[in-house]
Amino acid sequence: MTHAGPDSKSAVVDAAPRTFDVIVVGAGPAGSAAALEVARAGYSVALVERGPFPGSKNVYGGVVYGRVLDELVPRWWERMPVQRWVTRRQTMVMTETQALTVDFRTEDWGRPPYNGATAHRADLDSWLAELAVEAGAVLVPSTVVTGLLRDRAGAVVGVRTDRPDGDLTGGVVIACDGVNSFLAKEAGMYDTEHQAEHLTLGVKQTLALSRETIEERFAVTGRHGVDIEMLGCTKGIPGGGFLYTNYESISIGVVLGLTGVRDGGTRPEDLVAELKRHPAIAPLVKGGEQIEYSAHLIPEGGYHSMPELVGDGILVAGDAAAMCLAAGIWLEGVNFALGAGMFAGRAAAKALRAGDVSKTGLGGYRKLLENSFVLADHRKLRDFPALVLGERTQQRYPGLVCDLVQGLFQVDNPAPKPGLRKLLLRSAKDNGVRLRDLVRDGWTGMRGLR
Incomplete structure (x- = not known):
């Protein structure tokens, strides 16, 4: 039986059998890592995904740094779906007619345990979710979570869905529902007044080029690849550009401050087109046939923009917790999502073992994050986003x-x-x-x- 709460848009559920021990909302890297940890701990877990399959709705314009997987998937590099291993990293500072490039390459990044890789998110997310399912998680695709369920004391005890068979109840909800998380907001964990200031818009084109052309233009061979990050290519709108190599395609685009896009009067696709015409970039993209054009929001506010991470019956991880690191030469997201999801799963399992899924019982999540790179790096670089933008x-x-x-x-x-x-x-x-x-x-x- 459910009924509306007096001070919340969430539904309130009376005492009822819980279908799962843990409900993870969002089958991205954070969600799948959380579900994998919970399942391995022996608890039942639902991994809820609004797309028809994990990764179906994702766009990714960067590099996956996989070393966090050392704790989750032994010898992960033998199994992860990779386009290219990044062995050459460039940082480019540009004006309309100039470009200064710091170019670093190393053979160390081209052998285990590797450093970074380009990957298609549809492939990566599906692989991660499969690992969770193999461990015992239940994947619930094509399901939209529409809100939270609470008990009479206000604790989160499940989620409302658009499924005909009704809501899902559980001991812990882990919100991995992406940037601008409506679950975290509904739980009162976000200050939404200035949220737009902490968001950027990533716009990307993927251009088909032959493997031979990519290897010749970017001076790489085999599965080696290149990641180029750019500053000075966004016409005064806070942001930057990127170009990276896939196996038989390249991806190029810009990341723009959301308020700058609103106030700048320049269309993002025009900036991408202009970037492709820049004298330092045009020879690299020449002849590329567009096979994808996409855009998505990125939470780049860093440490100062993070929500409360722990509540009664709820944890927040990944992009939903603004854990994308955008600090100049460090542009990372998936690794922070994987780490946060892993720790959220461990904290949920520990709280279930102790029989306390209150904010206090789940508080170990915050401690795990603080003792790891996830919050340590964000705290250390907390002033970089404002400086860079x-x-x-x-x-x-x-x-x-x-x-x-x-x-x-x-x-x-x-x-x-x-x-x-x-x-x-x-x-x-x-x-x-x-x-x-x-x-x-x-x-x-x-x-x-x-």
Whole structure:
């Protein structure tokens, strides 16, 4: 029997048999990792996915860093569906006519245990969900979760769905329902007033190119691949660009601050088209035939934008908890989702063993996160998102850096070389950068790196 709560949009359920010990909402990396841990601990778990299969609705524009899987899937690199192993990493700073690239490559990343890989999310998510099902989880696809169920004390005890056979009840709900999580909001765990400021819009084109063309253009062989991250290609809208290699395609796109898109007056697809015409990029994408165009929201606010992670009967993980790390040279998401999901599953199993699924009983989740890279990295780099998406970094520093390097390499005989200090002062002045702001931003960056 259910009835509406007096102060909540959630339904309230009277005491009733629980169908599952744990209900995980969302079969992305966080959700599948959570379900895998719960199932391995011997508890019943439903993995609820609104798409027809895990990964069916996902878009991914980046690299999967898989080492967190060491704890979940022994020798995971032999089983994970990979397009290419990233052995070459580039960071590119751009203006309309210039580009400075820091290019690093290593053979170490091309052999076990590897570092990063490009992968199609449809393949990756399906594989992760299959691991959970093999361990005993029940996959519930094509099911939309429409809200939370609560008991009379207000604790979460399940979810409402659009299924004809009704709601799902359980001891713990793990919300992995993606960016802008409505379950976390319904549970009162999010401050929604400034949420748009912490979101970016990722827009991506995937272009078909032959394996031979990719290997020739990007100077790689076999399953080796390249990941390029770019700054200065978004016309003043806070964000950046990316290009990475798949096995027989490349993906190129931009990530844009949501409020900047709203106020900027420039269409995201126009920025992608312009990026493809840039003199540093055009030779890499030449002849590529578009086989996919897609967009999705990304939670890039970092540590300061995270919700409450633990409530009575509920945990929040992955994108639903704003755990995407966007901190300049570190652009990571799937690994944080996997780690958070793994720890959420462990915390839920421990709480069930103790017979206490209250906020206190589930509090071990927060401790696990704090003692791992998941929150340690976010806390350490908590000021980076604001720095990276700030006006100077986005609009002034790319020109300063490119002008400085151009001045260093330019030969103006018979004039003598101007020297680094003079070049820096000139480049800063030409790009409207005050030295005290440069020092302040540099100090903020160094604090995060120490």
